[in-house]
Amino acid sequence: MRLWEEQLKIELLHLEKKTQRRRLHSIDFLNDSFIIMNGRKLLNLSSNNYLGLAGDKRLIEASIHATNKYGASSTASRLIVGNYSLYEHVETELARWKGTESALIFNSGYTANLGIISALVGRNDLVFSDKWNHASINDGIILSRAEMKRYLHNDLDHLEALLKKAPQHKRKLIVTDSVFSMDGDIAPLKGLVELKEKYGAILMVDEAHSIGVFGEGGKGLVHDIGLQEQVDVHVGTFSKSLGSFGAYVTGKQWLLDYFVNKMRSFIFTTALPPAVLGSIQAAIHIVQQESALRKQLHNYSKYFRTKLSGLGFNIGTSMTQIVPVIIGSNELTVQFSERLQERGIAAVSIRPPTVPKGTARIRFSLMATLSKDKLDWAINEIAAIGQEMRIIS
């Protein structure tokens, strides 16, 4: 065996030992609520398809229509010949929905964060990032070569202390998730706006888990709180509650022009397939009208959180449709997830390094399209496993 082979294989073994080795599972889609995994029919409590739009006939039809009209591929990057007129239509509708001057669509949330952060700041600048921010934000900061200052989760005092120490002349970017993806809690957006104004920083907010879910017409958490004019760089994705794929930024036209010119993950990649743009367009229409689905999701979330914490589970600081059950040890968490599967529930274990050491958890996420009966059934099963494993009494 060559040296490099041996080294990489040892790393895999090392992960195995720490119960951190990840594996792919083949999934079949059954309907909005159920999947087939490893031959078992499972209630899906792991999906980000919060409003159940991924299987919506209107999105599917719009995808097919766009494919028929434009073909299976966009054939080039947007700055070459991939910028089909469909982009302009969808971006105009997106800007109108969000009440902004302009909107720009990207291939994914991951590449959006990589590209935006590395376009906004560089070697001599500073980025202040919540410790629990999504990995794509971290990676964007690393790529930018700016100095990363991680502040304690949602801790405005810590953030201010770091801002105070920063040289005045340096460009400063504060970046946060609006709803945190592994904890389902919410960023202190008002306080962040105050600090960014006090210290002359740029504020970037990632609404991946709040777009479609919060605010009037599903505009997101920032709109819900009325801070849309204060957030400088407003990012979100179509891959979660909108049931499609891709990401966007909304804001001033000049800033989006800047991204078109400076954002490498926008410039050097093939544009989204027309099918995706078609389903995004349908989703933008639907999500604005579906306040009943949003209401249902919030009701379920509150119910689920109340029940689980009432049973004695540690659900952390969740305030949304993302509800962690924090167990701590990797082994116990993996066992919990396996038992859930045996009883017909898909809920994956999330382990370090995705979450801090010693906080391995099951991450439940809810969908508006579940039935109340199924939800109650799931709560009973979760409780039974929790008791068997002595995680709750």
Ligand SMILES: *Cc1c(COP(=O)(O)O)cnc(C)c1O
């Ligand atoms: C899921 C997620 C992303 C990545 O979005 P994709 O479209 O899946 O690449 C970015 N930011 C946050 C906060 C996320 O939860």
